[in-house]
Amino acid sequence: MPRRFLSDWRNWQLAVAMAFVVAAGAAGAFAGSDYFLQIMVLAAIYAAVGTAWTISGGLSGLLLLGYISFFGLGAYVDGLLYTKFGVNPWLCMPIAFAAAGLLAWLIALLTLRFGLSEDYFAMFTVALSQVLKYILLNWEFAGRATGVYLTVVKDDFATLSFVDRRPYLYIALALLAIVILVTWAVQRSRLGYYLAAVRENDQAAEALGIDSAKVKTKAIVLSGALAGMIGAFYTQFATFIDPKQVFSLATNFEMLLGPVLGGRLSIVGPVFGASFLKPLQDLLRGWLGGEADALYLVLYGAVLTVGILVLPKGVAAYVEAWHRRRYGNP
Amino acid sequence: MEVILQSLALGLLQGGVYALVACGLTLIYGVMKVVNFAHAEFLTLGMYLAIAAWQLAGVSPYVSVVFIFALACALGAAAQALVIRPALKHPQINQMLITIGVSTMLIGAMQLAWGPNNRVLNLAWSGATFELGGVRLSYVRAIAFLAAVLIAAGFWLFLKHTRTGMAMRAASQNPVAARLMGVSVQRVNLITFGVGTGLAGLAGALIAPAFFVNPTFGTDYFILAAFVIVVLGTMGNFVGALLGGLIIGVAEGLGGLLLGPALRQMVSLALFVVVLLVLPRGLFRGKVT
Numbered sequence: 090m091p092r093r094f095l096s097d098w099r100n101w102q103l104a105v106a107m108a109f110v111v112a113a114g115a116a117g118a119f120a121g122s123d124y125f126l127q128i129m130v131l132a133a134i135y136a137a138v139g140t141a142w143t144i145s146g147g148l149s150g151l152l153l154l155g156y157i158s159f160f161g162l163g164a165y166v167d168g169l170l171y172t173k174f175g176v177n178p179w180l181c182m183p184i185a186f187a188a189a190g191l192l193a194w195l196i197a198l199l200t201l202r203f204g205l206s207e208d209y210f211a212m213f214t215v216a217l218s219q220v221l222k223y224i225l226l227n228w229e230f231a232g233r234a235t236g237v238y239l240t241v242v243k244d245d246f247a248t249l250s251f252v253d254r255r256p257y258l259y260i261a262l263a264l265l266a267i268v269i270l271v272t273w274a275v276q277r278s279r280l281g282y283y284l285a286a287v288r289e290n291d292q293a294a295e296a297l298g299i300d301s302a303k304v305k306t307k308a309i310v311l312s313g314a315l316a317g318m319i320g321a322f323y324t325q326f327a328t329f330i331d332p333k334q335v336f337s338l339a340t341n342f343e344m345l346l347g348p349v350l351g352g353r354l355s356i357v358g359p360v361f362g363a364s365f366l367k368p369l370q371d372l373l374r375g376w377l378g379g380e381a382d383a384l385y386l387v388l389y390g391a392v393l394t395v396g397i398l399v400l401p402k403g404v405a406a407y408v409e410a411w412h413r414r415r416y417g418n419p
Numbered sequence: 420m421e422v423i424l425q426s427l428a429l430g431l432l433q434g435g436v437y438a439l440v441a442c443g444l445t446l447i448y449g450v451m452k453v454v455n456f457a458h459a460e461f462l463t464l465g466m467y468l469a470i471a472a473w474q475l476a477g478v479s480p481y482v483s484v485v486f487i488f489a490l491a492c493a494l495g496a497a498a499q500a501l502v503i504r505p506a507l508k509h510p511q512i513n514q515m516l517i518t519i520g521v522s523t524m525l526i527g528a529m530q531l532a533w534g535p536n537n538r539v540l541n542l543a544w545s546g547a548t549f550e551l552g553g554v555r556l557s558y559v560r561a562i563a564f565l566a567a568v569l570i571a572a573g574f575w576l577f578l579k580h581t582r583t584g585m586a587m588r589a590a591s592q593n594p595v596a597a598r599l600m601g602v603s604v605q606r607v608n609l610i611t612f613g614v615g616t617g618l619a620g621l622a623g624a625l626i627a628p629a630f631f632v633n634p635t636f637g638t639d640y641f642i643l644a645a646f647v648i649v650v651l652g653t654m655g656n657f658v659g660a661l662l663g664g665l666i667i668g669v670a671e672g673l674g675g676l677l678l679g680p681a682l683r684q685m686v687s688l689a690l691f692v693v694v695l696l697v698l699p700r701g702l703f704r705g706k707v708t
Contacts, residue, residue: 152512199695207511208454208654212646213695219643220688227682338638342519349516383535383634386527394502394520401509 096416098409102356103273109360110266117258126254130326132367133261137268137319139347139359144275145312146345147353149305150288152207155214157341158221159189159313163320164335165225168237171248171324173230178249182321189317190310197306215338222336236331239324249325257326264322265360268315272356275311284308342393343370350396352405362404421553426676427669428554434668435564439571439622440641441648441660443615449591449655450611453503453514457522458645459637461491461616464525465623466632467533470540480540481562484624491620496613503612504605522638530634537631545628563625570621571661574614578657587611591655643684644671647691652702659702 095101113129120126138160146153163185170176170184196217200210225231241250251257275281286294287301295301324330334340344363351362370389377385444458465487472483498521506514548557578584589597590607598604623637630636648667652659667687674686 146512152515154512154515199692208448208452209650209695211511211515212454212650213691216643216646216688216691220685220692223682223685223688227685339523342516342523345516349512353510353512383527383530386530387524388527390520390523390525390527392520393523394517397509397513397517397520398502398505401506401513 092416098412099273099276099356101412101416103269106269106356106360107266109364110262110269113364114259114262117255117262120255123254126258128368128371130254130257130261131371132364133258133265134319134323134326135344135347135367136360136363137261137265138316138344139351139363140265140268140272140356141312141315141319142345143312143348143353143355143359144272144315145305145309147348147355148275148281148284148288149308150284151305151309152211153214153309153312154211154345155216155218155338155341156312156316156344157336157338158214158218159192159316160320160323160344161218161221161225161332161335162192163189163317164324164330165231165237165320166317167321167324168239168330169231172237172239177247178321178325179247182318185321186314186318189320190314192317193310193313194306196313197302197309201302201305215341218336218338218341222332225332225336232331234331234333236329236334237324239328241328249322250328260322261326264319268319269356269360271311271315275308276356280304280307343367346393346396348403350400350403352403352409355403355405355409357408358403358405422676423673424552424554426672428551428556428672429560430669430672430675431665432556432560432564432668433672434665435567436622436626436664437641437644437648437668438661438664439567439625440619441645441652441664442571442574442657443618444645445649445652445655445657445660446587446591446611447615448649449657450587450594451503451507451608452511453507453518455612455615456515456518456642457498457525458616458619459642460522460525460529461495461619461637462623462641463529463632463634463637464494465491465620466540466627466630466636467529467538467623468620469624469627470538470632471533473540473542479542480624480627484621487624488617488621491623492613492617494620495616496609498616499609499612504608507608526634526638533634535634537633539631540627542628557629559629560626563622563629566625567622570618574618575657575661583607583610640684643691644687647687647694650691651694651698656702662702 095104113133117126117129120129142153142156145151146156166185166188167178167181170181171178196214200213226234231237239250241252244251244253283294283299283304286297286299287304291301320335347363347366348359350366352358373388374382374385440458440462444455447453447455468487468490469480469483472478473480502517502521503514506517542559545559546557548555578588586597586602586607587610589600589602590604594604644667648663649660651666652663667690670690671683671686675683678685
């Protein structure tokens with residue numbers, strides 16, 4: 090690849106992240122056990138969600154703390170449309186994309202109206218994810234606490250169900266590639282520059298004629314919609330979802346750990362962060378025992394706390410500094 | 420009618436405890452602008468410690484509450500010094516995730532110490548009730564309510580009339596000006612975080628005889644209500660948190676009656692949305708004092 094293309098930090102990240110996705114796919118082709126494949130698919134899902142989050146939580150500077158609402162909504166859109174109405178899962182993904190985008194738009198409408206303070210916004214999004222959980226826990230049609238089950242009897246590409254885990258990995262990686270491309274495109278677009286302006290100084294951006302509420306709304310809608318699409322895929326992969334699982338606050342924060350420790354404003358940060366941290370979590374959890382995971386919680390909490398204290402800007406900040414030296418950009 | 424009164428009274432009693440938990444949260448926010456997601460874990464810890472004191476040493480929760488308050492203060496201050504203070508200049512999302520990390524550690528530690536299953540503190544008169552104006556109330560809850568209201572009122576006087584209290588209010592109104600007036604903001608931060616979490620621990624000890632407790636009790640039943648209360652009462656406003664606590668308690672009591680116990684928690688969350696729509700800056704329109 091030409092040096093000129095790579096000398097742009099965003100392009101360099103795109104190239105590295107895409108190479109990683111391809112390498113992960115190749116590694117998956119040789120992976121022996123289902124357990125290992127399972128971990129890889131989950132890592133790809135977390136990486137995709139984490140990268141999609143950076144569009145709102147990173148680039149726009151919004152404190153979108155309760156991000157799992159969109160993922161969970163997407164998961165339920167797929168679960169209900171597929172099992173109750175027989176809608177094709179491939180069609181469910183764009184529908185979940187639209188539904189989660191709509192939810193994000195409503196949130197933006199409700200919260201950005203008064204230039205709501207960032208902390209209120211953060212707490213509101215967390216509370217909302219729990220509202221959705223309680224609604225689904227009490228909704229007869231959606232199976233209440235039992236949730237939704239999918240039955241997979243044979244490999245069928247048309248209905249996105251496979252007995253083998255391998256096809257799920259390829260689809261998850263394809264989704265991850267889409268999210269990476271979209272994030273890269275946003276960063277390079279006019280919207281990306283607007284977002285940077287709004288993030289760094291809201292009022293100065295407004296003075297230059299940027300409608301900050303509108304720009305933030307675009308970011309949260311795109312970010313939420315992508316998470317909804319990944320949620321729909323998750324249902325097909327997991328074959329079983331319930332409200333406590335897909336609207337879990339613990340999962341929510343696990344999903345944000347990759348981008349925050351990796352680098353909220355980068356592409357490689359969330360991709361590599363999640364790809365490293367999610368398997369680490371799964372292995373730790375498996376090693377320390379499933380039910381009584383108290384020790385895991387202590388360790389995980391400590392890693393989270395210390396990690397964020399030591400790396401407030403994420404690992405990507407250091408990589409970016411190296412990139413700047415390597416390619417001689419000012 | 421009687422049922423309504425009964426729900427109203429129960430909601431009010433719960434509201435008093437909410438108020439005590441929320442005023443610690445709002446103080447911490449007011450002074451440091453940190454949303455403490457680990458707040459409810461100190462309540463849970465207070466409950467566990469009260470149970471341990473009762474079962475191991477036979478100490479009544481109404482005695483151990485003093486020590487539990489002190490211990491929760493010390494723990495909160497330690498957490499502030501170790502992980503919150505170094506992050507005060509970092510992005511807000513980092514601060515929030517750090518408090519979430521603290522919360523996770525505390526939940527794990529409590530599960531290690533006391534196991535994942537429900538525990539209960541059975542005083543001889545845990546179930547005893549009395550009648551007041553046609554409403555049946557349990558002693559434990561009534562005591563918790565009275566103590567919560569008294570302590571909150573006492574704390575309000577402390578904020579109004581002592582030097583430390585005034586320093587805390589000054590730091591929450593304008594940290595730069597407070598520093599210029601000779602207030603050690605660092606010390607105030609430490610005290611505020613300590614006392615704030617101490618109040619949560621204290622509330623836990625007070626309600627220990629009335630509830631089952633498990634490691635995620637606080638997260639499951641208190642933190643979201645506490646968030647709604649501080650937003651309703653304007654984040655950082657102490658009196659607002661007290662009023663908000665009572666309002667949310669009553670609203671949950673009546674809502675539970677109307678919608679059934681399963682949807683009780685929906686009430687405070689739905690109120691959150693309504694508050695944001697109608698009073699986005701809380702009852703006090705953004706004023707901290």
